[in-house]
Amino acid sequence: MSKAEKFAVLGQNVDRFEGHDKVTGSAAYVADVFLPGMLTGRILRSPLPHARIRNIDTSRAEKLRGVKAVVTAEDTIKQGWGVFFPDQYPLSVGKARYVGEEVAAVAAIDRDTAEEALELIEVDWEELPAVFDAEEAMQDGAPLVHEEKDSNIALTIDVERGDIDAAFRDSDLVIEDTFESVPQWHSAIETIGSVADYSANGKYTVYMNTQTLFMARMRLATALGVREADVRVIQTAVGGGFGGKSCDDNNAMVAAILARKARRPVKIINTREEEFLAGSRPRVNMKVWVRMGFKSDGRIRAKHMRVIADNGAYSGKAPAITGVAALRHDTCYKYSDVRSEAYLVYTNKIPTGAFRGFGNPSAEFSVEQMMDIAADELNMDPFEMARLNAAEPGYVSPHGNRVISCELKQCIDRTERMIGWKEKRADRKPNRGLGMGCTVHVSGKRHFGDYDGSSATIKMNEDGKAFILSGEGETGQGHWTAMCQIAAEELGVPFSDVAISEADTDLTTFCLGNYASRLTYVAGNAVKNAATNVKEILHETAAEMLEADPGDLVSRDGYIFVKGAEQRAISVADVVRGRQFRRGGAPVVASGSFDADSVSQDALRYGNESGAYNFGAQAAEVEVDPDTGRVTVIQYAVASDCGTVIYPIGAEGQVEGSIAQGLGYALIEGIRMEEGRPINPNFSDYRLASMRDMPDLVHEFADSYEPTGPFGAKGLGELGMDPVAAIISNAIYDAVGVRIKTLPITAEKVLRALQEKKKNGS
Amino acid sequence: MKREMVLNVNGEEHDVEITPDRLLLEALREDVGLTGTKEGCSIGVCGACSVIVDGRLVSACLTLAVTCEGKKIETIEGLARDGELHPLQRSFVQYGGFQCGICTPGQIMAAKALLDHNPTPSADQVKEWMSANLCRCTGYYKILESVMAVVEGKVDEERRDEAVRQARIQSLYQSDTYKSGASD
Incomplete structure (x- = not known):
């Protein structure tokens, strides 16, 4: 461990790498891509939640002037795709399974023509019985979403560690309860879109606002029936991802199919309504039953959890998300005996999927409230109880997660101080309450193939400026800036002497992309290793030029000098040119790789899922209006353990943004559906918090160092989101004595609970 | 038509x-x-x-x-004139008033419209005015900070130091290795 490392570039608030582009309007998002001859694509979507397609007649649409291509499943290879189960098609094959599913598509010279053509497509539907509730869908005799499967249960998990029955018998307090979450939409201000081009030599080029380029390429290749190298995915600027742009939708597939048929570039940008109907895959809504046993001193003794997760019509990433909901949180506290059951169930609704937190928010909404209930029952301070149970360095969870760095207790202490817990508890005000909770997340997760790694290449320009080639891509979180800082630190050059490429599957090595809070840790290690390798080449040439031993050289501020004789120095630019412009010259270029020391979970879901774990504690103070049920968050406090902070503005931004999304999840967000049809698919009915809604927020980063991370860093992006809803619920209970167990916690629910409480005279 | x-x-x-x-x-x-x-x-x-x-x-x-x-x-x-950013643009870069950047042009134009009419709004006035501009990334904290920094005159001059850049370009072309490389 070298916590005392002094950094030249890390920890500095440099100007964000792509900042000037973004504040001047010159950053090019996918809607800003215009190619010669480009057509507008529009998609015909299923109006029914479950229906067989007897026939599709596209002849009238094809004849409309300005229409260049009309496609249905007949224009595809009818190959299912999907990261875990290949259950989804680019265009409906035989039947549609949710309202909004892609049935046919048109490419035309403009949007009006394309939309007119959609109205000319005639689909002969045979409506089928549909199922919308996951528990109903589990029953015998429920309509089957996928007829070829004998049940709607897509996945079952049932693992027990230790002896759960004995552990409950050994408990002094046993409590149980059920909690329910709702689908939350990513609501990125930019919708999903793509521009696809198809060249005569059979190659597809697809501009996409994706978070995961190479995974997008893999799925496109599968569905189109071509080799991966026949598809080039280029990432445009991405206007917000949060998991929603990790490519489990069909937008780019349809654009590519249209482009091939029209032999012209096709752009499809989801409308806001389409984004809600069939765009980003919303958070998997879950019903979670938990029973927990505690010793009288507050120690957790046993936990049994049963999760029913609503998958919607197709699987996407929901199998992994369900696994996280069932198992991840057991890394936060010290557990010995646990049992987790989980069922992922198909319904006739939009497929659910990855959203910041990846299953963890539903689990923490449940377990972090159980901790609060237990503290109340045991008459303990929740902070004391959290400290007593908190994970520590060296902890191995019952499912095999190995914790190296862990500053959870420090986070708990910091949060307690920041929110003024003791003072406010000693001086309680009517209708005001405090709540707290803890959280854990990963820094990358090994679940897509046996690989949890990254790679990068750095080439040095003749002027001494380093250029990082990386396929991970930037989604807005500041990843590019952090990577440039890591490279600058390792190379010993100023931040302004490093740049990073756009992500492009043809030009960069394989990268998994933006998910699982993995980039700073996993990609950061790869970039650092590439920089180490480049520095070795630079030092080799510098040693020749300075007539010194390579081992005696040091890099700093763009110069390489002999340690102890600093006047013997040469600029990095001179070294690069010295190596290039000579007989037998060569460029200075090197790659670096990193694969985390994690393992793929075995059949019983055992195995260390990530290379490093990040931890946090949070607390809220709320005020509840007893006459209306309205909840106002007065103050919110966050302490996060993400190891070394590389790019402080970026890190703070991750905390602030995830708390904002967490508060939305807790209090206002959620799609309302009737018979599988979203009834609020727009921003005036699906409300997002605005600037005046935000509470006073205080946050700190723990003093922490992750020895396996690049310069001690680990993940952060999702951590803040996970426990927010539980903490708000805990604070409401503290304020007015009612506990809301379903999301979102609307004023109506609080008011109803208050009236109920009054009626019962409790 | x-x-x-x-x-x-x-x-x-x-x-x-x-x-x-x-x-x-x-x-x-x-x-x-x-x-x-x-x-x-x-x-x-x-x-x-x-x-x-x-x-x-x-x-x-x-x-x-x-x-x-x-x-x-x-x-x-x-907004930017002769390559020089508007104070709001500089402030958004300095204080991190954006992440993905898709709402940023709208945020900056909204802030400009406010400051054009009232150069010294209170934080509450900024919050009220800017509440018609949604952002899904930042939680608004750094947007508010960016706007208030302009109001309070806390924005640094452009941090890209042109003099330093020119000096580096000069040294590049005066470099011995470049010359010796070319003549070898």
Whole structure:
């Protein structure tokens, strides 16, 4: 461990790498891509939640002037795709399974023509019985979403560690309860879109606002029936991802199919309504039953959890998300005996999927409230109880997660101080309450193939400026800036002497992309290793030029000098040119790789899922209006353990943004559906918090160092989101004595609970 | 159906040929070719398409282009002058007032419209005004900080030091290795 490392570039608030582009309007998002001859694509979507397609007649649409291509499943290879189960098609094959599913598509010279053509497509539907509730869908005799499967249960998990029955018998307090979450939409201000081009030599080029380029390429290749190298995915600027742009939708597939048929570039940008109907895959809504046993001193003794997760019509990433909901949180506290059951169930609704937190928010909404209930029952301070149970360095969870760095207790202490817990508890005000909770997340997760790694290449320009080639891509979180800082630190050059490429599957090595809070840790290690390798080449040439031993050289501020004789120095630019412009010259270029020391979970879901774990504690103070049920968050406090902070503005931004999304999840967000049809698919009915809604927020980063991370860093992006809803619920209970167990916690629910409480005279 | 008209955008006149139902958003992005103005919700709720027309902040997704004939339209592209960022733009970079950046042109135009009318708003006034501009990344904290930094005069001069850059370019071409490399 070298916590005392002094950094030249890390920890500095440099100007964000792509900042000037973004504040001047010159950053090019996918809607800003215009190619010669480009057509507008529009998609015909299923109006029914479950229906067989007897026939599709596209002849009238094809004849409309300005229409260049009309496609249905007949224009595809009818190959299912999907990261875990290949259950989804680019265009409906035989039947549609949710309202909004892609049935046919048109490419035309403009949007009006394309939309007119959609109205000319005639689909002969045979409506089928549909199922919308996951528990109903589990029953015998429920309509089957996928007829070829004998049940709607897509996945079952049932693992027990230790002896759960004995552990409950050994408990002094046993409590149980059920909690329910709702689908939350990513609501990125930019919708999903793509521009696809198809060249005569059979190659597809697809501009996409994706978070995961190479995974997008893999799925496109599968569905189109071509080799991966026949598809080039280029990432445009991405206007917000949060998991929603990790490519489990069909937008780019349809654009590519249209482009091939029209032999012209096709752009499809989801409308806001389409984004809600069939765009980003919303958070998997879950019903979670938990029973927990505690010793009288507050120690957790046993936990049994049963999760029913609503998958919607197709699987996407929901199998992994369900696994996280069932198992991840057991890394936060010290557990010995646990049992987790989980069922992922198909319904006739939009497929659910990855959203910041990846299953963890539903689990923490449940377990972090159980901790609060237990503290109340045991008459303990929740902070004391959290400290007593908190994970520590060296902890191995019952499912095999190995914790190296862990500053959870420090986070708990910091949060307690920041929110003024003791003072406010000693001086309680009517209708005001405090709540707290803890959280854990990963820094990358090994679940897509046996690989949890990254790679990068750095080439040095003749002027001494380093250029990082990386396929991970930037989604807005500041990843590019952090990577440039890591490279600058390792190379010993100023931040302004490093740049990073756009992500492009043809030009960069394989990268998994933006998910699982993995980039700073996993990609950061790869970039650092590439920089180490480049520095070795630079030092080799510098040693020749300075007539010194390579081992005696040091890099700093763009110069390489002999340690102890600093006047013997040469600029990095001179070294690069010295190596290039000579007989037998060569460029200075090197790659670096990193694969985390994690393992793929075995059949019983055992195995260390990530290379490093990040931890946090949070607390809220709320005020509840007893006459209306309205909840106002007065103050919110966050302490996060993400190891070394590389790019402080970026890190703070991750905390602030995830708390904002967490508060939305807790209090206002959620799609309302009737018979599988979203009834609020727009921003005036699906409300997002605005600037005046935000509470006073205080946050700190723990003093922490992750020895396996690049310069001690680990993940952060999702951590803040996970426990927010539980903490708000805990604070409401503290304020007015009612506990809301379903999301979102609307004023109506609080008011109803208050009236109920009054009626019962409790 | 289409008619010829002139749109004055950022002090420059643009001849466009558009139908009466053409939205200002479409005209700016597709006819004038200024794509800095973004589409978010298409119903005037999110503020991503905020532009200033004759000093008033409007949603370009709800404004017909023909109604802007003869008026002064300001968009994000008009803020930086001679390569120098507007103080709001500098502030958003310095204080991290954006992440993905899709709402940023609208946020900056909204803030400009406010500061043009009231250069010294309180934080509460900024919050109220800016609440018509949604952001999904930042939680708004750094947007507020960026705007208040301009109000309070806490924005640094552009941090890219041109003198240093020029010196580096000079040294590049004076470098011995470059010369010896070329003559070898």
